[in-house]
Amino acid sequence: MKQPPFPFVLVALTAVMGYLALSESEAALRILCGVAALILAAAALYQSRPVREPEEPITDDDL
Numbered sequence: 001m002k003q004p005p006f007p008f009v010l011v012a013l014t015a016v017m018g019y020l021a022l023s024e025s026e027a028a029l030r031i032l033c034g035v036a037a038l039i040l041a042a043a044a045l046y047q048s049r050p051v052r053e054p055e056e057p058i059t060d061d062d063l
Contacts (some may be wrong), residue, residue, distance in 0.1 A: 001050040001051065001052055001053070002050060002051055002052075002053055003050050004047065004049070004050065004051060006046045007043075007046060007047040007048055009045055010040055010044035011044050013032045013040050013043060014037050014040040014041045017034075017036045017037035017040060018033075018037040020033040021033035021034040021036075021037055021051060026048060028051075
């Protein structure tokens with residue numbers, strides 16, 4: 001399994017959206033920033049998962 005590079009940009013965007021969700025005064029903007037922070041956090045977790053390297057297909061020469 002190959003370890004992908006750490007998603008620094010997604011983590012930074014998550015932090016910014018989280019900060020805006022906690023510091024903004026308008027309720028609708030707080031909700032939108034909170035939802036964006038959750039989506040970005042999920043994307044960062046998905047991007048940091050290890051991926052399998054493709055294997056050669058199994059060929060049976062006896063057939």
